[in-house]
Amino acid sequence: MKRTMPKPDTIRKMAQMIAATRPVEIGCDECFEKLDRFAELHLAGKNAAEAMPLVQDHLDRCGDCREEFEALLAALKAETEDA
Amino acid sequence: MSDRTNLEWREALLSPQADTALTDLRAILLRGLRYALAGRGVTESDLEDFTQDALLKVLRELASFRGEARFTTWAQKVAVRVALTELRRRRWRDVSLQDLLAEHEESDFTPAVLTDKAPDPGQIAVRTMMMEKIQRIIAEELTDRQRQAMMAVMQGGMPLQEVAQRMGTNRNALYKLLHDARQRLQGRMMREGLSPDEMLAMFSEA
Numbered sequence: 668m669k670r671t672m673p674k675p676d677t678i679r680k681m682a683q684m685i686a687a688t689r690p691v692e693i694g695c696d697e698c699f700e701k702l703d704r705f706a707e708l709h710l711a712g713k714n715a716a717e718a719m720p721l722v723q724d725h726l727d728r729c730g731d732c733r734e735e736f737e738a739l740l741a742a743l744k745a746e747t748e749d750a
Numbered sequence: 751m752s753d754r755t756n757l758e759w760r761e762a763l764l765s766p767q768a769d770t771a772l773t774d775l776r777a778i779l780l781r782g783l784r785y786a787l788a789g790r791g792v793t794e795s796d797l798e799d800f801t802q803d804a805l806l807k808v809l810r811e812l813a814s815f816r817g818e819a820r821f822t823t824w825a826q827k828v829a830v831r832v833a834l835t836e837l838r839r840r841r842w843r844d845v846s847l848q849d850l851l852a853e854h855e856e857s858d859f860t861p862a863v864l865t866d867k868a869p870d871p872g873q874i875a876v877r878t879m880m881m882e883k884i885q886r887i888i889a890e891e892l893t894d895r896q897r898q899a900m901m902a903v904m905q906g907g908m909p910l911q912e913v914a915q916r917m918g919t920n921r922n923a924l925y926k927l928l929h930d931a932r933q934r935l936q937g938r939m940m941r942e943g944l945s946p947d948e949m950l951a952m953f954s955e956a
């Protein structure tokens with residue numbers, strides 16, 4: 668089988684990701700565990716990223732978790748809006 | 751509608767007369783999902799199904815709710831995960847990892863993409879060299895699994911969940927595998943005399 672080669676744009680993204688890699692990162696499970704609290708802080712106008720930096724860090728890196736966070740925010744905003 | 755305390759929610763859902771609480775929770779989740787999934791082309795019956803699945807999951811996992819957020823926030827989080835998991839599954843159902851990766855086989859290495867964005871010829875040369883270096887390092891440092899996962903996510907745009915499922919693992923483990931891969935690459939880059947900061951600087955203004 669031929670080996671798949673990364674395109675220049677992918678390499679650029681990879682370079683950024685490699686450079687930004689830290690020894691300590693949380694996984695999707697831990698992020699999910701803390702996501703409700705994180706979302707509440709965020710919606711309360713508090714600095715959630717500062718209070719829970721590893722969650723913010725994970726959200727910056729993980730598309731699946733980021734998508735769920737954004738959907739959760741939308742769902743929570745619905746709760747506070749008039750029916 | 752959601753003016754129960756966390757404790758009251760738990761007690762109500764666990765009591766033999768949970769009907770009212772279930773109805774209330776159902777309405778909250780349905781409404782939340784409607785907003786959360788707006789613009790994704792989901793049908794009313796999808797919303798009903800997701801809500802039902804979410805409700806069951808919430809009840810199943812009630813014991814794991816630790817009260818660090820409001821109960822309804824926790825439940826909505828579970829619901830959003832249920833719905834998006836299913837939507838991703840549908841969206842990618844017909845795409846195999848082989849197909850996804852094959853699309854990019856032999857993709858030629860066109861410096862045109864670079865020249866457009868790089869400010870001067872000197873920098874273009876440096877970047878081209880750097881890209882070649884990264885390609886080589888990826889080939890040398892990563893296991894087949896790591897490379898496959900990284901390509902599927904970063905180039906193929908496939909969600910971790912779907913890559914994980916195709917590779918016989920789960921999303922959390924796949925994230926760790928990718929983290930390990932990134933760390934290996936970073937270590938190698940540093941051994942080759944390139945610091946993360948330099949690398950960021952080189953690629954960020956592109």
Ligand SMILES: [Zn+2]
Nearest residue numbers: 694695729732
């Ligand atoms: Zn994640």
